[in-house]
Amino acid sequence: MLQQKSSKASVILRYAVIALVLVAILFPIVWLILTSFKPADDIMVYPPHFIFKPTIDNYIYVLQKANFLQFIGNTLLDAGVSTIFVIVLSSLAAYSFARYNPGGGNILFFILTTKMFPAIAVVLPYFLIFKTIGDTPIGKFLQVGLDKPGALIISYTMFNLPFAIWLMVSFFQDIPRELEDSARLDGYNRLQVLRRVVLPLAAPGIAVTAIFCLIFSWNEFLFAYVLTRTDARTITVGVESFFTLRGILWGPVAAAATISVVPMLIFVLILQRYMVRGLTFGAVRG
Amino acid sequence: MEPAVITKTKPAARVRKTISDKWYAFWLIAPAMAIILFFALVPLFYAVDVSFRKADLTMGGLQGWVGLNNYRTVLHEAKFWSTVVTTLKFTFFAILVEMGLGIFIAFLIYGATWGKGIIRSLVILPLATAPAVTGLFWRYLYDTQFGPFNYFISALGLPWHPNWLGDIKLGMTSLIIFDTWLWVPFVALIVLAGLQSLPKEPYEAAELDGASSFRVLRTLTLPMLSPVLTLVFILRTIDLLRLYDSVATLTRSGPGDTTETLTYYLYRQGLVFFRMDYASTMALLFMFAVIVASGFALRPLLARLAARAGSR
Numbered sequence: 001m002l003q004q005k006s007s008k009a010s011v012i013l014r015y016a017v018i019a020l021v022l023v024a025i026l027f028p029i030v031w032l033i034l035t036s037f038k039p040a041d042d043i044m045v046y047p048p049h050f051i052f053k054p055t056i057d058n059y060i061y062v063l064q065k066a067n068f069l070q071f072i073g074n075t076l077l078d079a080g081v082s083t084i085f086v087i088v089l090s091s092l093a094a095y096s097f098a099r100y101n102p103g104g105g106n107i108l109f110f111i112l113t114t115k116m117f118p119a120i121a122v123v124l125p126y127f128l129i130f131k132t133i134g135d136t137p138i139g140k141f142l143q144v145g146l147d148k149p150g151a152l153i154i155s156y157t158m159f160n161l162p163f164a165i166w167l168m169v170s171f172f173q174d175i176p177r178e179l180e181d182s183a184r185l186d187g188y189n190r191l192q193v194l195r196r197v198v199l200p201l202a203a204p205g206i207a208v209t210a211i212f213c214l215i216f217s218w219n220e221f222l223f224a225y226v227l228t229r230t231d232a233r234t235i236t237v238g239v240e241s242f243f244t245l246r247g248i249l250w251g252p253v254a255a256a257a258t259i260s261v262v263p264m265l266i267f268v269l270i271l272q273r274y275m276v277r278g279l280t281f282g283a284v285r286g
Numbered sequence: 287m288e289p290a291v292i293t294k295t296k297p298a299a300r301v302r303k304t305i306s307d308k309w310y311a312f313w314l315i316a317p318a319m320a321i322i323l324f325f326a327l328v329p330l331f332y333a334v335d336v337s338f339r340k341a342d343l344t345m346g347g348l349q350g351w352v353g354l355n356n357y358r359t360v361l362h363e364a365k366f367w368s369t370v371v372t373t374l375k376f377t378f379f380a381i382l383v384e385m386g387l388g389i390f391i392a393f394l395i396y397g398a399t400w401g402k403g404i405i406r407s408l409v410i411l412p413l414a415t416a417p418a419v420t421g422l423f424w425r426y427l428y429d430t431q432f433g434p435f436n437y438f439i440s441a442l443g444l445p446w447h448p449n450w451l452g453d454i455k456l457g458m459t460s461l462i463i464f465d466t467w468l469w470v471p472f473v474a475l476i477v478l479a480g481l482q483s484l485p486k487e488p489y490e491a492a493e494l495d496g497a498s499s500f501r502v503l504r505t506l507t508l509p510m511l512s513p514v515l516t517l518v519f520i521l522r523t524i525d526l527l528r529l530y531d532s533v534a535t536l537t538r539s540g541p542g543d544t545t546e547t548l549t550y551y552l553y554r555q556g557l558v559f560f561r562m563d564y565a566s567t568m569a570l571l572f573m574f575a576v577i578v579a580s581g582f583a584l585r586p587l588l589a590r591l592a593a594r595a596g597s598r
Contacts, residue, residue, distance in 0.1 A: 011399065014394060014397060014398060015398070017394060018394055018395065018398065018405060021391055021394065021409070022405065022408055022409070024467070025408070025409055025411065025412060025467065025470075025471065026408060026411065027434075028412075028420065028423070028424065028427060028467065029411060029412070029415070029420075031427065031434060032420070032423050035423075035426070043432070044431075044432050045432060046431060046432055046437070047437050047441075048432065048433075048434045048437050089317050089318040089321060090318060092314045092315070092317065092318065093314060093315040093317075093318035093319070095314060096310075096311045096312075096314035096315045097315065099311070100307055100308070100310070100311030101311075102308070102311040102312060102315060105589070107315070107319070109581075109585055109588075111322060112584070112588075113577055113580070113581060114322055114326040116524055116576055116577055116580045116584075117326070117573055117576075117577070118527070118528040118549065118569070118572055118573055118576055119528065119530065120528070120530050120549040120552050120553055120569065120572075121333070121552070121569035121570070121572055121573040122329055124333065124552075124556045124557070124562065124565050124566055124569055125328075125329035125330070125332040125333045125336070125566070126329055127556075127557065128332065128336070128562065129328070129329060129332060154325065157321065157325075158321065158322070158325040158326070161318060161321060161322055162322065165318060190310055215414065218416070219415070219416035219417070219418075219419075220416075221416060221417070221418035221419075221530075221531045221534070221535075222530055222531065222534075225418075225534070226553075226557060235419075236416045236418045236419055237418075239418075239419050239422055240422060240535070248425075248426075250426050253422065253423065253426075254423065254426075257419045257420070257422065257423050260415075260416055260419045261414070261415045261416070261419060261420070264414040264415060264416070265411055265414045265415075267414065268410060268411065268413060268414035269407060272406070272407050272410060275410055275413070275475060276475055276476055276479040279413070279472060279475070279476065279521075280476060280517060280521070281588075283517060283588055283591040283592070284476055284479055284480065284483075284514060284517065284591065285483075
């Protein structure tokens with residue numbers, strides 16, 4: 001619309017600039033993945049090697065040493081369990097907000113406010129509280145305490161709940177109310193309507209929300225860094241374990257970072273239709 | 287509160303009458319609200335409590351009440367204010383660059399005639415990555431000896447050999463470049479969505495009137511885009527003020543203390559020096575500032591966007 005009669009030169013210029021932008025955006029990711037397949041001799045060299053004989057030595061090193069497999073397992077556990085909690089809690093709440101608007105918007109906005117808390121301000125009291133709970137019998141039984149998976153699962157549930165509620169409200173609002181009304185006329189009660197009509201229709205939105213929650217938990221750093229030491233460490237923090245006293249092992253760092261980054265790249269590509277909606281808490285429905 | 291209104295229907299509930307819509311709505315949100323209230327407010331009150339005590343974890347942990355002493359100490363501390371200034375400086379320049387570049391890229395993609403989908407999918411990829419992880423790897427990209435960035439600069443024949451993470455004049459710039467790489471896609475993606483959802487009719491009318499493209503931009507596009515631009519601006523500002531991951535892994539507050547943001551200082555006070563009292567006090571002041579700012583700015587805007595989405 002803005003450039004109705006674009007000349008050939010301006011089209012070429014536009015694509016040249018786009019190509020430049022894409023190179024700048026993709027280079028760090030491409031370089032990360034390339035480095036992860038480089039033999040050690042091809043990493044600390046000048047000028048940088050663009051052509052080399054790929055190897056999976058870095059991955060073998062990462063998976064064998066420094067209990068990185070355990071970090072991967074921890075990350076999957078934390079992200080998976082917290083996402084299940086979040087989805088169960090938030091789908092009920094979001095449906096209620098979308099249909100009945102309890103609190104006239106005030107409660108919903110209060111929920112968003114808790115999402116705006118700076119993580120660093122929250123992590124300090126969490127640290128003290130989990131330190132205390134971890135020493136009690138209940139804390140030990142439920143694995144909630146410092147360097148225990150429960151602490152991160154609770155933190156991530158708390159983190160993603162406001163986001164998930166907001167995003168899902170927008171999905172529930174997209175479901176026509178008439179469908180529910182006619183189901184009620186057919187003799188369904190409210191819970192049956194929710195279970196048999198609304199939730200199946202909302203399934204794509206619920207899946208999208210779940211993937212967002214998985215990405216956020218998977219990529220989380222500060223809580224994992226502060227609340228764990230060794231046993232419950234996650235990937236994002238574990239990457240740093242290849243910064244050794246003998247020097248930085250860039251090959252293994254790149255391999256570990258690739259393990260962290262690539263699955264999320266795939267998730268984001270799956271999500272792309274919903275990225276705008278997700279990133280704006282459902283406010284912009286791109 | 288609602289219960290007062292409800293009481294009169296309560297006795298009738300026995301007579302096979304189901305609960306009212308209000309109670310149904312309440313019970314649906316109750317589990318989530320219980321969790322949010324508990325896990326947001328308990329730590330908050332705990333932090334308030336600690337901020338009024340002496341709490342040096344290296345010396346006896348939580349101790350007696352000291353009134354407003356911690357607040358007095360923190361607010362009179364030069365270091366606190368210098369990290370506040372660093373945070374604001376970083377936020378100001380980063381938002382300027384990210385908004386400018388993001389809007390530019392959005393218009394660039396918007397005007398593209400083919401390949402829009404693929405370009406968009408490639409542009410959003412940095413958003414998928416963990417800032418802590420990519421921040422760590424960028425130390426390699428910035429490396430003065432082996433880093434590809436300096437290689438490209440010299441390959442272009444420039445007589446410049448920047449020490450990205452070691453030069454106190456460059457540390458902040460390096461952090462902003464990294465944050466821009468990470469978050470420009472966010473700005474570009476949302477502004478692009480905003481552009482694509484603009485109504486067509488005003489443009490057809492403007493074309494009939496023969497308005498210049500600059501005039502169209504100034505009088506049509508920008509005003510109609512402003513809610514989306516404001517939303518992006520506010521969300522980015524909040525995130526920039528709270529930035530922690532990339533400071534922790536990319537610059538580690540250095541060189542010197544040129545990138546020591548308030549969040550990083552807070553972390554060091556609390557979990558390196560274990561002065562939980564000062565840290566909690568600063569955390570509360572910080573939290574209060576962010577929430578008040580976001581509350582005033584965000585709420586009316588979200589209401590406006592919701593109304594617009596509803597009318598479509």
